[in-house]
Amino acid sequence: MSNSESKPAPGTAEQMINAGWYTELSPMWPGQGLTLKMKEVLYKSRSDFQDVCVFESESMGTVLLLDGVIQCTDRDEFSYQEMIAHIPMCSLERPAKKVLVVGGGDGGVLRELARYPHVEEIHMAEIDKMVPEVSKRFFPEMAVGFSDPRVTLHICDGIKFVEDAPADSYDLIVVDSSDPVGPAEVLFEKPFFEALHRAVRPGGIVCTQAESLWLHLDIIKALATMCSQVFVGGSVSYATTTIPTYPSGQIGMMVCAKASSAQPGGGEAGGAEGAGAPLDPRTPRQPEPGALPALGVGELQYYSHEVHTAAFALPVFAKKALAGCLTFQ
């Protein structure tokens, strides 16, 4: 058995392709990586912000890479897209009318938000115009959300878009970012969360991609601590989902609810709820969304109310590590 210490250098996609297999290596998950058999590279380019690559895999359908990191595959994208959209949507005390997605240029979260007939406006602030273009071309089932008439796509810096938004103007903001390296790094920092907190209405929710319990407890702990400092009087909770093509097969989301009425340090006017108790997102309050016949979108494949509640049940090791940082767990 050979046991050479030579090491494939993580970095560009070229370095990680070996005999028709693509291996996803990164300093974000040192010493491990998912390997996928490639059938064909369909697209490869460099945008203003990142490397963009699409390949057809043997077992996972079409795969989107940004800077060499798997963003989504046909096979399992529904898990992440459904959970990061429907957990916050179903947690709200009153149905959302105006929602914002920061990032998420593949369109999958848009597709999920568009299932709700009561939603009137869906805005997306995506920094990289190449991502929606590539998604429309290679991932028609994800990009279907772009064709909903309620959707407005803003190609811009998501942080500036949120900063410029009127205060209290969104029921829900979903931050569908890549990992906190490269262009998405600032989407994990306090100034952005302060802007998010300002832009969401009292009683509204900010839900952000928040890495894996198995790999990134330190990042999650720092993020939860920072969110708790920003969402004073509200709540900060963490939910997870399984997804085979993300590192370690799991990813989570931080669910931050803004105080619904004046709270010490919160400084917000009373919302419709008015009770002042922080929103507990573990219990769904809105009905499960149905199919979206107008867009030809199929039924939900992952999310249900039962899965919603179960997603907040953290393994003991994670619960201990995050004790004191989360409002509900």
Next chain:
Amino acid sequence: MSNSESKPAPGTAEQMINAGWYTELSPMWPGQGLTLKMKEVLYKSRSDFQDVCVFESESMGTVLLLDGVIQCTDRDEFSYQEMIAHIPMCSLERPAKKVLVVGGGDGGVLRELARYPHVEEIHMAEIDKMVPEVSKRFFPEMAVGFSDPRVTLHICDGIKFVEDAPADSYDLIVVDSSDPVGPAEVLFEKPFFEALHRAVRPGGIVCTQAESLWLHLDIIKALATMCSQVFVGGSVSYATTTIPTYPSGQIGMMVCAKASSAQPGGGEAGGAEGAGAPLDPRTPRQPEPGALPALGVGELQYYSHEVHTAAFALPVFAKKALAGCLTFQ
């Protein structure tokens, strides 16, 4: 970007090692595989039944391979071992006194079962004596269970051991098998489950390793259907856990409860419970097990009652596929 169609052949460990990285390929998960950076191969041999290999990895601690498939790593073994032991143990209506593990030669399930002071006898039927030997040498934290005075290790054919057991003699049987290829194939077949059903007491539980929802829904469906035919009047349910080093980052277990009293077609004498309603394992009935100070084992890292119940909340795609095959889901 190169895109050669040449393919590393799945098979022996030698074929899957490339420049110090070990890639786990198998026809059980075609087109994908986990890659781990190796530091050192610690052991490599061929037992009477399979290839046995132990290596030190960069990020997951020590790794055990059987026939080239990852069985456990220091980093995440607790998830599987705790869940396959404590879900059935905590589901029983009265505390278990006599338990059996079929397979599980690494000792991790023994360690978890030994946490219960009310357990009087723990038997293990492991076919391959090399596995416990290797575990004691390279995985002392897993193998600690072997040193519990209530444990008896039987190196034998697990099927024959179960067939020879007195009827109604175990409160719980855990089948901690590898995948249904090679020596473990028969552990997924009906004659074995009929023997298990006979050997477990009325109201008792058989809990078996049952593959991944993301990869093996067809196997799981066939297994659930067969279990329902065997555990007539009882219940068959499915629970999952996350575990990064198993294919797709997830594995599940089939939880089969034997009817607690005479049922049409069940043919068993009334047990202590006597009510006749099938046991619903989604609700724990026994307290969470504490630490096991005598063996120096730490506290639970994954399992809690909350995680127990959440483990039965299946994603919609799985729930639909298994509809009609499971008693509770």
